Amino acid sequence: MxxxxxxxxxxxxALGLALTACATDTxxxxxxxxxxxxxxxxxxxxxxxxxxxxxxxxxxxxxxxxxxxxxxxxxxxxxxxxxxxxxxxxxxxxxxxxxxxxxxxxxxxxxxxxxxxxxxxxxxxFEATQALLVKKGAGYDSLESLDGKTLGVQVATTGEQYANDNVPDGVEIKVFEDLALLLEAVKSGTIDAAINDNTVLVDYAAKNPDTEMTAEFETGEQYxxxxxxxxxxxxxxxxxxxxxxxxxxxxxxxxxxxxxxxxxxxxxxx
Known part of the structure; x- marks a missing residue:
């Protein structure tokens, strides 16, 4: 890690310890x-x-x-x-x-x-796993294929954690505040790829055919x-x-x- x-x-x-003390005051x-x-x-x-x-x-x-x-x-x-x-x-x-x-x-x-x-x-x-979104035809279909490229993640998500744990050293990670900004960055070409839950990426690619989901990473997640x-x-x-x-x-x-x-x-x- x-x-x-x-x-x-x-x-x-640390936050858990601090919040335990204040939760009962609500x-x-x-x-x-x-x-x-x-x-x-x-x-x-x-x-x-x-x-x-x-x-x-x-x-x-x-x-x-x-x-x-x-x-x-x-x-x-x-x-x-x-x-x-x-x-x-x-x-x-x-x-x-x-x-x-x-x-x-x-x-x-x-x-x-x-x-x-x-x-x-x-x-x-609900069940989900992590996946990769790229521009249509970009050819990136794995984390290894992004060597020298930029991978976007959403802050505080399991996608960010997966990227931190698994991307090769040559991949730059860029953090985004929310999903909309992350996906728009792929669509506009600001970043080369994004990682997030497969379901939201499938939905986005269906509505934005100039993008595509090219890989899934079996993380076995449940919401x-x-x-x-x-x-x-x-x-x-x-x-x-x-x-x-x-x-x-x-x-x-x-x-x-x-x-x-x-x-x-x-x-x-x-």
Missing amino acids: NRRALTAVFAVS EKTTTESGVQVVNSGKLTVCTHLPYEPFQYNKGGEVVGFDVDLMDLAADDLGLEQEIVNTPFETIETGQAMATGKCDIAAAGMTITDERDQVIDFSDPY GFGVAEGENADLLDAVNKAFADAHEDGTYDKLFEKYFPTLDKPTSLG
């Missing part, structure tokens, strides 16, 4: 079902836009697969979903939830051992929704029940087909 990766791990651990209200929320009548959800098709703006409204799944949980609790857009670093470190900015995070977030130290995760709801560590077990139970019901009555399958029409639903997720 290189210096950048170690720094990220230490930062998460005032919350209790719903009729006994779940505590930071805003009365609302299920306040942190995300980082855009991350299409999981959460993105469409016609002035935030929509997406994560949004629809969170609506299921909110409806079961008699609440209305309220979305808060916040930097992904504050989500994956648990800061946004522990400080009361939101009740839960829904941000296409992979469950990792480091994040599990500061976040309590829901049951997995989860997250609440403050040790603070909101009742909410997680309610979310997990809503997802279990959605699997049982076919709602999950319909949403999956809506947002991922070309993908097969993983049988391991219900």
Whole structure:
């Protein structure tokens, strides 16, 4: 593990200790079902836009697969979903939830051992792996083929971690704040390639045929929704029940087909 990766791990651990002390200071209200929320009548959800098709703006409204799944949980609790857009670093470190900015995070977030130290995760709801996006016909189909080139990553993501751990010395890594900036840099030729989750890259390439996804790296990732560590077990139970019901009555399958029409639903997720 290189210096950048170690720094990220230490930062998460240190932040977890600091947030443990302040999380209990957040005032919350209790719903009729006994779940505590930071805003009365609302299920306040942190995300980082855009991350299409999981959460993105469409016609002035935030929509997406994560949004629809969170609506299921909110409806079961008699609440209305309220979305808060916040930097992904504050989500994956648990800061946004522990400080009361939101009740839960829904941000296409992979469950990792480091994040599990500061976040309590829901049951997995999606599977992904890392992949490579390049300009159509550029010929880059592996990390090794990018020798002497520039690879873009999104800050604080598992894609950044994978790149730090696996790119050859001759590849320059450039960090971007969000997915939109990262993908636009590939499209414009500012960088030679980008690494991110395969699902969002497939979606982008389908809408931007001058780009293509040329490689996948089997990382075996699973997404989860997250609440403050040790603070909101009742909410997680309610979310997990809503997802279990959605699997049982076919709602999950319909949403999956809506947002991922070309993908097969993983049988391991219900």
